[in-house]
Amino acid sequence: MARIEVEKIVKRYSDVEGVGGARSARPALDTVSLDIADGETIAIVGSSGCGKSTLLKIVAGLEQPDEGVVRFDGEDVTAVRPQARGVGMVFQDYALYPSMKGKGNLAYYFQVHGRTEEEARARAQETADRMGIGFEQLLDQSTDTLSGGQQQRVAIARCIVREPRLFLMDEPICNLDAKLRESTRVEIRKLLRKFGISTLYVTHDQQEAVFMGDRIAVMRGGRIEQIGTFDELYYSPANLFVATFIGSPPMTVLPAIASGGLLTVAGAEWPAPVPVPDGPVRIGIRPESWFTGRGDGALMTVSHIERIPTERAAFVHGQVDGVPVVVAAPLNQPDTAELRIMPDMGRVYVFAADGEQCLHTPGPLDLF
Numbered sequence: 039m040a041r042i043e044v045e046k047i048v049k050r051y052s053d054v055e056g057v058g059g060a061r062s063a064r065p066a067l068d069t070v071s072l073d074i075a076d077g078e079t080i081a082i083v084g085s086s087g088c089g090k091s092t093l094l095k096i097v098a099g100l101e102q103p104d105e106g107v108v109r110f111d112g113e114d115v116t117a118v119r120p121q122a123r124g125v126g127m128v129f130q131d132y133a134l135y136p137s138m139k140g141k142g143n144l145a146y147y148f149q150v151h152g153r154t155e156e157e158a159r160a161r162a163q164e165t166a167d168r169m170g171i172g173f174e175q176l177l178d179q180s181t182d183t184l185s186g187g188q189q190q191r192v193a194i195a196r197c198i199v200r201e202p203r204l205f206l207m208d209e210p211i212c213n214l215d216a217k218l219r220e221s222t223r224v225e226i227r228k229l230l231r232k233f234g235i236s237t238l239y240v241t242h243d244q245q246e247a248v249f250m251g252d253r254i255a256v257m258r259g260g261r262i263e264q265i266g267t268f269d270e271l272y273y274s275p276a277n278l279f280v281a282t283f284i285g286s287p288p289m290t291v292l293p294a295i296a297s298g299g300l301l302t303v304a305g306a307e308w309p310a311p312v313p314v315p316d317g318p319v320r321i322g323i324r325p326e327s328w329f330t331g332r333g334d335g336a337l338m339t340v341s342h343i344e345r346i347p348t349e350r351a352a353f354v355h356g357q358v359d360g361v362p363v364v365v366a367a368p369l370n371q372p373d374t375a376e377l378r379i380m381p382d383m384g385r386v387y388v389f390a391a392d393g394e395q396c397l398h399t400p401g402p403l404d405l406f
């Protein structure tokens with residue numbers, strides 16, 4: 039267990055080609071800073087190529103940064119080799135030794151480090167006991183006969199047995215089918231809580247990030263846009279990118295013109311929720327923040343209705359003036375080609391026209 043500090047990391051890959059073959063000026067990581075508290079799990083999300091894996095590799099010591107510092111418990115480890123950092127790594131491919139049983143996988147580290155067989159056996163047993171019910175049976179099986187989820191449990195145990203200071207997990211369950219993914223992520227979360235090991239958990243799946251992370255870091259183009267709890271990101275996004283990245287289906291974003299306390303949106307005039315300087319802005323409306331069926335609303339052309347019986351809810355997808363819109367509705371929402379919709383102006387977000395600043399957020403929903 040450790041407190042991890044990542045400070046102003048810059049990483050440039052020299053062979054990254056920019057548009058038209060020119061050398062790209064944009065680094066893979068651009069002044070990235072991050073603090074992981076002792077025992078905390080931070081989930082890192084962002085689209086492909088935003089630098090998630092590079093960040094993990096730098097913390098692991100597998101890549102060297104061009105600038106910046108990595109500290110474990112206050113000690114500068116930037117130049118420390120990976121093997122000496124005490125980091126446990128779990129990736130999507132389990133990288134277990136296939137010819138060995140689970141037990142052999144756990145004991146291997148001790149064997150290659152010249153430790154006694156008794157110690158290896160005792161540590162493997164202790165870890166198996168702590169991993170929970172049913173785990174010991176897995177250790178007696180050859181790893182290539184285990185399911186993906188089981189292999190991932192053994193891979194995690196193989197890290198835990200070495201008592202890592204930090205776990206680095208890069209899309210550890212993305213290769214599993216949907217059902218196994220769900221049970222395995224519950225399992226991993228339980229283990230992380232139980233062992234209290236500080237963890238960086240990379241995923242491209244927002245829901246997984248919300249489930250796994252005590253906090254979530256949203257990355258874009260080599261930068262961390264915002265770090266916070268789900269509520270902080272959802273209700274107080276730093277900018278339009280975070281606001282649209284967090285939340286599923288995503289919020290609708292409409293261009294608007296502010297003038298004299300009114301917002302003109304798609305030809306309709308709505309009162310601004312807060313004083314907004316006159317000029318172009320963008321407004322964001324989450325699916326749950328629309329009123330439907332009001333005569334004075336904007337006209338939405340419906341493309342399809344996504345019904346989610348397990349949630350007793352539906353999402354109506356369509357367009358207003360060519361802009362994609364998603365509106366939450368009851369499960370029994372009738373099929374319709376058009377719908378009059380009106381935002382709950384008390385729940386809209388207002389962004390600067392370039393999307394880089396959030397000018398107003400409605401704050402958390404008061405459910406009680």
Ligand SMILES: Nc1ncnc2c1ncn2[C@@H]1O[C@H](COP(=O)(O)OP(=O)(O)OP(=O)(O)O)[C@@H](O)[C@H]1O
Pocket residue numbers: 051052053054066084085086087088089090091092093242
């Ligand atoms: N070894 C390398 N050499 C050159 N460029 C690299 C190398 N590794 C990564 N990159 C580039 O650095 C950027 C960040 O890559 P990285 O793998 O960290 O992204 P990622 O967010 O993990 O993506 P994904 O979700 O697709 O795995 C990308 O533009 C990628 O092409």
